Each structure stands twice: as C-alpha cells, then as structure tokens.
Amino acid sequence: MRRNILITGASSGLGAEMARQFGALGHNLVLTARREDRLKTLQEELTAKHPAISVILHRLDVTDHEQVFEVFRAAEAELDGGLDRIIVNAGIGKGAPLGSGRFDANRETAMTNFVAALAQAEAAMELFRAKNAGHLVIISSVAALRGLPKTVTTYAATKAAVATLAEGLQLELLGKPITVSAIYPGYIRSELNEKVTSAPFMVDTVKGVRAIVKAIEAEKAKAYVPPWPWVPMARFLKYAPLPLLKRMI
Template sequence: MRRNILITGASSGLGAEMARQFAAKGRNLALTARREDRLTELRDALLAEHPGLTVLTHRLDVTDHTAVFETFRAIDAELPGGIDRVIVNAGIGKGAPLGTGRFDANLQTAQTNFVAALAQAEAAMELFRSRNAGHLVMVSSVAGVRGLPKTVTTYAATKAAIASLAEGLQLELLGKPITVSAIHPGYIHSELNEHVARTPLIVGTEVGVRAMVAAIEAEKRKAYVPAWPWVPLAGLMKVAPLPLLKRLI
C-alpha cells in the first residue's frame, strides 16, 4: 500500500478532492500549491476529520523548477518512510487559437502543464530511483488523445506530451518496482473548467475523482475516467477522421 502521497496543485479542484478521498483511506499527505491559505484550510479540515494522519503543506509554484526539486526532497525527508506516490496534478487551462496574438497564454499553459510536469517527474524519479520503489502518477486528459482546435490546441498538446512522457517511463521501468500511471480524466467539474459551457457528459468533482482514485490505487498504466463514457469515446476519438472528430467535439 502506498502510505505517503504527494499531490501537486492540491489547493482546489481535482487535487483537493483527491486529498480528501485519499485521507479517507488513511493515507498521509503532502499537499503543494501556490495558494498557501487554501492549503492550510484543507489541511485543517482533513486533520479535524482524520486526526491520526500526517498532512504536510508546502507553497510551491511548479514553474519554479529549482523549488520543485527542493520541495520534493524536503517532503521526502519530513514524511516517515519517505514519499511512496507522487501525483503530478498541477495545471492550468489557458489558451487561444494560434496566431491570434495570445502567445503569452499558450506559452504559460505549455510551461505549466508540460515543462513543469517534466520537472516534477524528474524530482519524483530521483527519489524513487534512490530506493528502487515508488508510484508516479501523471494526470493527463482525454483532451490529449487527439489534437483539438481553437482555445484548447495548446492544452491538448501538453496533455498528449504528458501521456507520452509517462509511456516512455513505463517502457523503461517495465517489470521493475517503480510504477508509472497516466490518468486521463474526462469532463469532471473543477475550477479549471468553470468557464466552459455545460455539457451533458460532465460529472461532479466527487464522482469523477472517485474514478481517478480507483485507477490510481490499482496503479493502472493508462486509465480513461470515468470509464463510461470515456473509454469508448477515447477509442472513437483515436480513429475518427478529422471531419467526424470535429463534430464529436
């Protein structure tokens, strides 16, 4: 059992709900995010409900790569036994159609969702390789299955890159004690997508995260969650010709 779990981007949305659900399973937690006040509120709520747990909080901007390595090492030293599982969850959803004058937004998404995720994976793997054990979880998205248009073009590209990074590690570590998972959430309500028009496929945060947590606990290499309807839809998206894909999305 993975006893000590580090979750980045844990101050709200999917990260905060994962913290709640893993705490309910009796896991010790290290929670990081930029918004320290939110982390403190979440930690206090978790300890009030689960007083026997260890819940650490660290302010961390994942685009500060030096701080990522320093924070992961500090947390590993603080948690008895070290970190068992790292969930690379921090991300943003900014974006604009390419060529419309908002390179700044697309660059920020690329830096946060992929380059910072690479730094987190490097920092986690440094720790896991040192003890030849651990579970790295990369939170991708069904948006990473195919290239997507307009405001989500860069976002989808970053999520595809995360999935590819995870798969490369899976190939390298096949049959070894370190495991790597790529989790592809579908439409799950969170702060990240509050501005998006409502869709009949969206599920509540608690329900969606429950599916994520189940896949993470099973240490699946790849999981589209919730399984219905995203397993069949992801399969369709992979093979759909562009005119059909455009109608699907």
C-alpha cells in the same frame, strides 16, 4: 499500501478532492500549491476528519523548477519511510487560437502543463530511483487523444506530451519496482472548467475524482476516468476521421 502521497496543485479542484479522498483512505499527505491559505484550510479540514493521518503543506509554484526539487526532497525527509506516491496534477487551462496574438497564454499553458510536469517527474524519479521503489502518477486528459481546435489546441498538446512522457517511463521501468500511471480524466467539474456551461458527460468533482482515486490505487498503467463513457469514447476519438471529429466539437 502506498502510505505517503504528495499531490501537486492540491489547493483546489481535482487536487483538493484527491486529498480528501486519499485522506479518507488513511494516506499521509504532502499537499503543494501556490495558494497557502487554501492549503491551510484544507489541512484543517482533513486533520479534523482524519486525526490519524499526517498532512504536511508546502507552498510550491511548479514553474519554479529549482523549488520543485527542493520541496520534493524536503517532503521525502519529512515523512517516515519517505514518499511512496507522487501525483503530478498541477496544471492550467489557458489558451487561445494559434496566431491570434496570445502566444503569452499558450506559452504559459505549455510551461505549466508540460515543462513544469517534466520537472516534477524528474524530481520524483530522482527520489524513486534512489530507493528503487515508488509510484509516479501523471494526470493527463482525454484531450490528449487528438489534436483539438482553437482555445484548447495547446492544452491538448501538453496533455498528449505528458501522457507520452509517462509511457516512455513505463517502457523503461517495465518489470521493475517503480510503477508509473497515466490518468486521463474526462469532463469532471473543477475550477479549471467552471466557466464551461455545457459539456457532454460532465460529472461532479466527487464522482469524477472517486474514479481517479480508484484507478490510482489499482496502479493502472493507463486509465480513462470515469470508465463510462470514456473507455469507449477514447477508442472512437482516437480513430475518428477529422471531418467527423470537427462536426462533433
């Protein structure tokens, strides 16, 4: 059992719900995010429901790369046995059509969703290589499967980038004690998409995260979640001709 888990972006959305579900399974948790007040509220909730687990908090802005390394190293020392699993979850959904004058929004998305994820992966792998053990989980998205238009062009590109990062590590570490998972959530209700009024196959946070947690616990190399409809949809999205794809989205 991967007893000790660090989750980034744990103050809301998928990260907070992952903390709740992993806590219910008996995992010790290190929860990180920028919003300390929300982390504190979540910590109080989890320790009240599951007094046997440890819940440690660290304020972390994942775009502060030096802080990422400092927090990961501190968390490794705080829990008996160190960190068994690190979930790279923090991300944002800002974006604008390229050339529309909002390079600032697209740059912020790229820096948070890819460059900061790279920093987290680096910090995690530093710890795991030192002890030749661990499970790195990278949260991608079904948006990674194809280039997408307008406001999600940069977002989709960042999620494809982190998925490729995970696969590169999988290839390197094949057959070794360190495992890497790439998780591709479909449309799961969270703060990231709370303004989206309609999306196909949207599921609520608890149900969606239950599928994420199941895939992570199984240490799947790649998982589209929830499996229905995203396993068959992933195959379709990957190979659909652009004119057909454009009519659908």
